[in-house]
Amino acid sequence: MENMIEVKDLRKEFKSHSSRSGLKGAFRDLFTRQYKVVPAVNDISFTVKQGEMVGYIGENGAGKSTSIKMLTGILTPTSGIVRVNGMDPHKEREQFVRSIGVVFGQRSQLWWDIAVQESFRLLKKVYNVPDAEYKRHMNHVIESLDIAPLLDKPVRKLSLGQRMRCELAAALLHNPPLLFLDEPTIGLDVLVKLKIREFLKEMNEKYNTTVLLTTHDLSDIEALCERVVMLDEGKIIYDGQLDSLRSNWGEGKQIEFQFADTEVDKRALQPLLAEFDGVWTQGDRENVWIANVLNEEQVISEVIGRVVAAHKITDLKVHEISIEDIIRNIYEEGVTNG
Amino acid sequence: MKYVALFFQYAAQYMKTRLTYRTDMIVEIGSDLMSQAVNFVFILLVFGHTTMISGWSRDEIIFIYGFFLVPFAIFGAFFNIWDFNERYIVKGEMDRILTRPIHSLFQIVLERMELESLFGVLTGTAVMIYAGSRLDLTFAWYDPFMMVLLVLGGTLVYASIFVLIASISFWSDSPTSIMPMMYNIGNYGRYPVNIYNSIIRFVLTWILPFAFVGVYPAAYFLGREEWYTYAFLTPVIGLVFFLLSIFMWNVGVTKYRGAGN
Numbered sequence: 080m081e082n083m084i085e086v087k088d089l090r091k092e093f094k095s096h097s098s099r100s101g102l103k104g105a106f107r108d109l110f111t112r113q114y115k116v117v118p119a120v121n122d123i124s125f126t127v128k129q130g131e132m133v134g135y136i137g138e139n140g141a142g143k144s145t146s147i148k149m150l151t152g153i154l155t156p157t158s159g160i161v162r163v164n165g166m167d168p169h170k171e172r173e174q175f176v177r178s179i180g181v182v183f184g185q186r187s188q189l190w191w192d193i194a195v196q197e198s199f200r201l202l203k204k205v206y207n208v209p210d211a212e213y214k215r216h217m218n219h220v221i222e223s224l225d226i227a228p229l230l231d232k233p234v235r236k237l238s239l240g241q242r243m244r245c246e247l248a249a250a251l252l253h254n255p256p257l258l259f260l261d262e263p264t265i266g267l268d269v270l271v272k273l274k275i276r277e278f279l280k281e282m283n284e285k286y287n288t289t290v291l292l293t294t295h296d297l298s299d300i301e302a303l304c305e306r307v308v309m310l311d312e313g314k315i316i317y318d319g320q321l322d323s324l325r326s327n328w329g330e331g332k333q334i335e336f337q338f339a340d341t342e343v344d345k346r347a348l349q350p351l352l353a354e355f356d357g358v359w360t361q362g363d364r365e366n367v368w369i370a371n372v373l374n375e376e377q378v379i380s381e382v383i384g385r386v387v388a389a390h391k392i393t394d395l396k397v398h399e400i401s402i403e404d405i406i407r408n409i410y411e412e413g414v415t416n417g
Numbered sequence: 418m419k420y421v422a423l424f425f426q427y428a429a430q431y432m433k434t435r436l437t438y439r440t441d442m443i444v445e446i447g448s449d450l451m452s453q454a455v456n457f458v459f460i461l462l463v464f465g466h467t468t469m470i471s472g473w474s475r476d477e478i479i480f481i482y483g484f485f486l487v488p489f490a491i492f493g494a495f496f497n498i499w500d501f502n503e504r505y506i507v508k509g510e511m512d513r514i515l516t517r518p519i520h521s522l523f524q525i526v527l528e529r530m531e532l533e534s535l536f537g538v539l540t541g542t543a544v545m546i547y548a549g550s551r552l553d554l555t556f557a558w559y560d561p562f563m564m565v566l567l568v569l570g571g572t573l574v575y576a577s578i579f580v581l582i583a584s585i586s587f588w589s590d591s592p593t594s595i596m597p598m599m600y601n602i603g604n605y606g607r608y609p610v611n612i613y614n615s616i617i618r619f620v621l622t623w624i625l626p627f628a629f630v631g632v633y634p635a636a637y638f639l640g641r642e643e644w645y646t647y648a649f650l651t652p653v654i655g656l657v658f659f660l661l662s663i664f665m666w667n668v669g670v671t672k673y674r675g676a677g678n
Binding site: 186192 | 419422423426427430433434509510511512513515516517518519520671672673674675
């Protein structure tokens, strides 16, 4: 299969000037400025194949937006190679952007004051979409996103969920083979989220559209993407299947105990997990401790038995480790045990 | 060709949006016409007491002023980029612009057009007709074409200076007060340049060539042959500066840093 996105040693540095403190410092800044070069994206490499749906995740400031902006031709890389759909996004910008659709959740593509269909009409001219193709493709999009009743309303009168669906339709108006979605479901209710996910899946199946998705809502990723690329401090710390993320780091179970006895602390509990290679972490409420152990019948029942024998408890829960926890663990501890 | 078609699409959309707010539009057109009329009367009053300045008669100065209003109005209608830094760089609207397959500056021109400004063309023409009739100017058959050419040249001069300044925002996104200052300097072009000292004259001719928006091209219609060289340079200067400004803009776009989300 063909590579849709090829990124090699991609780097983006920002020069920021650090101001000195106080009035004296401000005067000195006038003459000699101190610059700090900060790499927002630090030599990353990855490829995305045609038709893949990839989740692109990372904390705020991890370099997600910066790298997406380089992939979409908005920013010029400091160094490295980017080929998207066979083109250099920044050098051949005007030609290149015809082959991508972009949704930035916090920024509107539509004209605020005019009816949605007028926005579509202008975009159709901007992208030079022939009438026949527009009709065939957009009728389907409008139907699947259920936005027909919204078309004659001005964008400013739409709710966030309605607007987001229209944004998505606008981004797909020229039927691009590649779609960038930056926080497409931010602030949306569950029903709209489900509708958008369903729609993206459908587009992917029907047109083999490649999708690169960033989101803070990991349930989006779980619902749509088989593969995740995880960034931290401008570097890729994980690139692989979502499933193997779970099986590598999420094999364990969490057993949550609420103790009746307030004296319990980590030192007293640690010996109970002695030969099981488990870790205690403090829960979010008082007197709640969580044992992180391997997902094996014998271990789980043995741990519960020992704890209950040694201390009085008022509550007990067993959880599977969620993707969110796995990712938090990876960020906190690094990819060491992988 | 595609850009021309696109321009009319946007202009049509602009009119349509205006028409949906009917009362708004009537009030606005009314106030626009009124302010143009006030402008006209103001010019007559200001120049009413002057007789000759540095070899220019009162009516000649009024004619120059009238000519200036025409390129200035066209500039105002299509190059509303005085808030470019604020609107497109700081707020990050440039991100959206850069994801569309049209030249970024052209998109901004399309988005920010304000066709009401074109009423200034009427005022300018009225002022020129008034002053011209008092001066008994005669026009040859090709003068209307010269008018179009020189007005376009002047508009390009004005536009390119502002595009150049807007391009600075790509390198430094800190707010600057250069834009309002430039509007002030632009006004110097309305008066004959030989009333200024030679340094200012040099600046207004070659550095910030606002003189090519008013006095130089107008001198052609006033039959002031000593200024003809400059008058004919107008389209050249306009084109050169415009190409320079587009070049700087394109370099600037590669330096765009984007706004954080």
